[in-house]
Amino acid sequence: MALKPCRECGSQVSTRAKVCPQCGIGWPAKKHAVLRWTLWIFGSIVIGLVIIGALGEHTPPATTADVPQSSQQESALYSLLHREPESPNGSASISAPSVGA
Numbered sequence: 001m002a003l004k005p006c007r008e009c010g011s012q013v014s015t016r017a018k019v020c021p022q023c024g025i026g027w028p029a030k031k032h033a034v035l036r037w038t039l040w041i042f043g044s045i046v047i048g049l050v051i052i053g054a055l056g057e058h059t060p061p062a063t064t065a066d067v068p069q070s071s072q073q074e075s076a077l078y079s080l081l082h083r084e085p086e087s088p089n090g091s092a093s094i095s096a097p098s099v100g101a
Contacts (some may be wrong), residue, residue: 004029 001042003012006028013020013028020028 007031 002015004015005011006013006023006025008025008028009020009023011020011022013022015029016024017028021025
């Protein structure tokens, strides 16, 4: 039979006492287990959700192999239409603005 402080007045009472001899509160050495169990359950749920989220299915970033063929063709066509015109010797021409005199 161990002694613990009363949860109301703090005097030493037996863990088996049904009433505190000082203040008269019922079950003075018992702590409220409802709050403790609620916190354990809530904490377990949160930790479980974090683990599930961390281990869940992740989609890898898209590569060119994952892009449909039509998108690759559209991309090639776009780059052909929007490139610099080439000069007759094969290099890209860079024209300087003409200055009128």
